[in-house]
Amino acid sequence: MKIGSARDDALYMEELSQKDTPVHRIDPRAKIIVNIFFIFTVLSFNRYEISALVTFFTFPLFLMVSGDLPAGYLTKKLLLISPIVVLIAVFNPVFDRETAFILAGAEISAGWVSFFSILIRFFLTAGSILILIASTGFYKVCMALERIGVPSLFVMQLLFLYRYIFVLLDEGARMVRAHALRSFSDRGIKIKTFGSLLGNLLLRTVDRADRIHSAMLARGFDGSVTLNRRIKFRTSDAFFVVFWPVLFILMRRYNFSELIGSFFLRIF
Amino acid sequence: MSDALVSPAVGGMFWITTSAILWYCSRKLREFIGSVRVPLMGVLGAFIFAAQMINFSIPGTGSSGHLGGGLLLAIILGPQAAFIVISSVLVVQALFFADGGILALGCNIFNMGFFPAFIAYPLIFRKMINKRPGKPMIVAASVTASVVSLQLGAFSVVIETLLSGISSLPLSTFVLLMQPIHLAIGIVEGVVTAAVVIFVWNSRPEILGGLKPAGSASISMKNLIAVFVVAAVVVGGAVSWFASSNPDGLEWAIFRTSGSELEAPEKSLYSHLAFFQDKTSIMPDYSISGGGSSEEPAWPDINSETTIAGIAGGLLTLIVTFLISLTMRRKIRPSR
Numbered sequence: 001m002k003i004g005s006a007r008d009d010a011l012y013m014e015e016l017s018q019k020d021t022p023v024h025r026i027d028p029r030a031k032i033i034v035n036i037f038f039i040f041t042v043l044s045f046n047r048y049e050i051s052a053l054v055t056f057f058t059f060p061l062f063l064m065v066s067g068d069l070p071a072g073y074l075t076k077k078l079l080l081i082s083p084i085v086v087l088i089a090v091f092n093p094v095f096d097r098e099t100a101f102i103l104a105g106a107e108i109s110a111g112w113v114s115f116f117s118i119l120i121r122f123f124l125t126a127g128s129i130l131i132l133i134a135s136t137g138f139y140k141v142c143m144a145l146e147r148i149g150v151p152s153l154f155v156m157q158l159l160f161l162y163r164y165i166f167v168l169l170d171e172g173a174r175m176v177r178a179h180a181l182r183s184f185s186d187r188g189i190k191i192k193t194f195g196s197l198l199g200n201l202l203l204r205t206v207d208r209a210d211r212i213h214s215a216m217l218a219r220g221f222d223g224s225v226t227l228n229r230r231i232k233f234r235t236s237d238a239f240f241v242v243f244w245p246v247l248f249i250l251m252r253r254y255n256f257s258e259l260i261g262s263f264f265l266r267i268f
Numbered sequence: 269m270s271d272a273l274v275s276p277a278v279g280g281m282f283w284i285t286t287s288a289i290l291w292y293c294s295r296k297l298r299e300f301i302g303s304v305r306v307p308l309m310g311v312l313g314a315f316i317f318a319a320q321m322i323n324f325s326i327p328g329t330g331s332s333g334h335l336g337g338g339l340l341l342a343i344i345l346g347p348q349a350a351f352i353v354i355s356s357v358l359v360v361q362a363l364f365f366a367d368g369g370i371l372a373l374g375c376n377i378f379n380m381g382f383f384p385a386f387i388a389y390p391l392i393f394r395k396m397i398n399k400r401p402g403k404p405m406i407v408a409a410s411v412t413a414s415v416v417s418l419q420l421g422a423f424s425v426v427i428e429t430l431l432s433g434i435s436s437l438p439l440s441t442f443v444l445l446m447q448p449i450h451l452a453i454g455i456v457e458g459v460v461t462a463a464v465v466i467f468v469w470n471s472r473p474e475i476l477g478g479l480k481p482a483g484s485a486s487i488s489m490k491n492l493i494a495v496f497v498v499a500a501v502v503v504g505g506a507v508s509w510f511a512s513s514n515p516d517g518l519e520w521a522i523f524r525t526s527g528s529e530l531e532a533p534e535k536s537l538y539s540h541l542a543f544f545q546d547k548t549s550i551m552p553d554y555s556i557s558g559g560g561s562s563e564e565p566a567w568p569d570i571n572s573e574t575t576i577a578g579i580a581g582g583l584l585t586l587i588v589t590f591l592i593s594l595t596m597r598r599k600i601r602p603s604r
Contacts, residue, residue, distance in 0.1 A: 003318065003321040003322060006321050009364075009365075010364055013364055035370070036370065039271065039369070039370050039371050040276050040280075040371065043271065043272075043274065043275060043276050043279070043371055044275075044276050047433065047434045051581070051582055054582030054583075054585070054586070055581075055582055055585050057586055057589075058585060058586065058589040061586060061589050061590060061593065062589050062592070062593045064593075065590060065593030065594060066593045066594075077365075077366065078366065081365060081366055081367060084270060085270045085272050085273065088270075088273055088429070088435055088437065089272070089273075089435065091435065091436060091437045091441070092435060092436040092437075094436075095436040095437065095438060095441075096436040111436060114434070114436065117434075118272045118273065118434060118435070119272070121271065121272035121434075122270065122271065122272035125271035125272060125369050125370070125371070126270075126271065126272075126366035126369055127366075129362065129363060129366050129369065129370055130366050132363075133363050133364060138360075138363070138364075141363065151290070151291060151294040153294045153297060153298070153301060153306075153352070154290060154294060154352060154355070154356065156306060156310070157306075157309055157310055157313065157352055157353065157356045158356050158359060158360070159310070160306070160307060160309070160310020160311065160313070160314075161310050161313035161314050161317070161353075161356045161357065161360060162360060163310070163314075164310060164311045164313075164314035165314045165317050165318075165360070167314065168311070168314040168315055168317065168318040169314075169317070169318050169321070171318065172318035172319070172321065172322055175322075176322055188323060188324060188325030188332050189322070189323070189324040189325065190324065190325065190327075191324055191325075191326075191327070191459060191460065191463060192463065193324075194322075194324035194460060194463060195460070195462075195463025195464050195466065195467050196463075196467050197322070198319055198322065198335065198460075198463075198464045198467075199463075199464045199467030199468050199471070200467075201315065201318070201319065202315060202344075202464060202468060203468065203471065203472055203475070205311050205312060205314075205315040206308065206311075206312075206472075206475055208311055209304060209307045209308040209310075209311045209312070210304060212307040212311065213303075213304040213306075213307045213308075216307065221302065222302060224301075256581060256585055257580075257581035257582035257585065258581055259581060260580075260581035260584055260585060261580040261581025261582070261584070262581070263581075264580060264581070264584065265580065
């Protein structure tokens with residue numbers, strides 16, 4: 001990923017999280033808990049499951065549409081990171097060649113079934129995480145993590161990291177641009193140059209930490225970061241926390257795709 | 269590691285392991301809360317984030333690489349703080365770029381945080397530097413430590429994937445695929461880490477306080493053993509649970525609440541595949557073929573009707589959800 005585009009990407013996610021929709025208004029703790037439940041349920045299926053997994057798209061789809069999040073952008077983001085998963089999954093058809101079933105005259109091997117099962121798992125889990133962040137924002141997620149009981153030192157680390165990512169991505173991008181302007185071909189950065197380039201960035205970072213610390217002390221920093229935004233757990237949040245997990249358990253138990261499908265096939 | 273390739277048992281077990289290590293590190297660092305270390309750790313995390321996106325060209329190959337940063341962090345901050353910083357970088361990557369995933373986060377933190385911070389740095393890098401501090405040794409120690417930590421990390425990925433049983437890759441093939449690639453990555457990582465460390469060593473050696481012989485950042489053997497024991501107990505406990513005939517946590521929970529194991533509808537694609545899983549799975553009892561079902565369908569029992577039903581039903585569900593979600597959109601207020 002190019003250093004500039006990474007910054008724009010994170011900024012856009014932050015922008016999406018500023019919207020005001022029913023999904024954005026749900027308590028971040030509720031969203032995190034339901035998300036974790038969702039991921040566990042999806043991943044608990046055996047590796048040849050496809051049709052039952054498809055029904056689980058209801059959750060991310062619902063959040064995406066009612067949260068007014070751009071489907072095209074999220075899909076593109078998922079596709080960009082999918083090659084690693086595909087690279088591993090593609091070995092399943094190679095090593096698992098037994099016939100699973102015949103569809104429209106073509107033999108489908110078990111390896112292909114598990115290949116598509118892995119892809120569906122990937123889109124479900126990675127998609128739901130992106131939607132969680134795009135509809136909540138990082139600060140609120142951190143706040144919720146602290147309330148849930150994550151050590152405050154770690155939450156503080158996450159907040160600091162996130163705050164300075166944009167600054168350092170900017171600084172790094174400027175250094176790369178400066179290097180590009182002074183080198184005549186686009187051969188890339190040599191290792192020797194890279195050492196001093198990154199070393200310089202590191203020194204600036206350490207100095208920056210010193211300045212930040214002085215500024216924090218001047219403002220009365222006593223070792224704890226206070227998040228001055230209140231979150232309230234409402235009745236609708238309770239409904240959210242109960243409704244979805246119950247639905248997930250039902251979808252885990254009964255294959256709704258097949259049930260609904262065979263019901264309709266019987267009618268027509 | 270990616271969520272799509274990990275099973276709840278393996279993911280959960282590594283979540284517990286890394287949470288325990290994180291908790292240990294947070295406790296260890298409590299005395300530094302309020303000191304310059306807090307912003308330093310935060311900003312260094314952002315630095316690693318930025319550094320991972322600056323590429324350099326690898327001579328003679330035409331390809332490019334970037335810094336991973338685990339070892340570099342351990343050299344600057346010491347093992348515990350480095351582990352926390354690496355974890356925080358991985359959390360942000362998992363959330364913002366869906367890189368890896370939530371369930372696999374424990375695995376990823378373990379693979380990329382534990383090995384450089386608690387193995388490669390204290391047991392290899394520091395031991396070598398303590399013998400003969402100096403620039404040639406920085407290069408040798410960085411390369412050795414990076415290679416070892418990446419080999420261990422890569423092997424750990426292989427083990428986690430195999431234990432999860434989602435991928436069909438055999439052990440030997442996967443090892444042959446992963447280890448050589450990570451040998452190359454490890455050497456490059458070591459050279460680049462050394463280049464950065466030597467630059468800082470030349471211009472501002474005080475930042476690398478830990479590189480002096482018998483520095484303060486060393487980790488006691490007692491604590492290291494304690495971490496290992498905790499990890500071993502957790503891993504051992506979870507593996508035995510995994511290998512037992514009990515199904516995974518969720519099924520177990522459902523079993524407890526409903527009093528029956530999940531039963532797949534008979535004559536479904538599911539039950540055909542469950543047969544398969546019995547044959548191929550490393551844990552035959554894991555499958556949920558409805559233990560007591562009397563007739564085992566003939567293999568291969570092709571029933572394309574249920575397959576089509578499955579596809580049609582799935583699509584229908586999604587369309588209905590989409591329509592319901594659309595009605596929710598009326599409640600959307602304009603952006604702030």
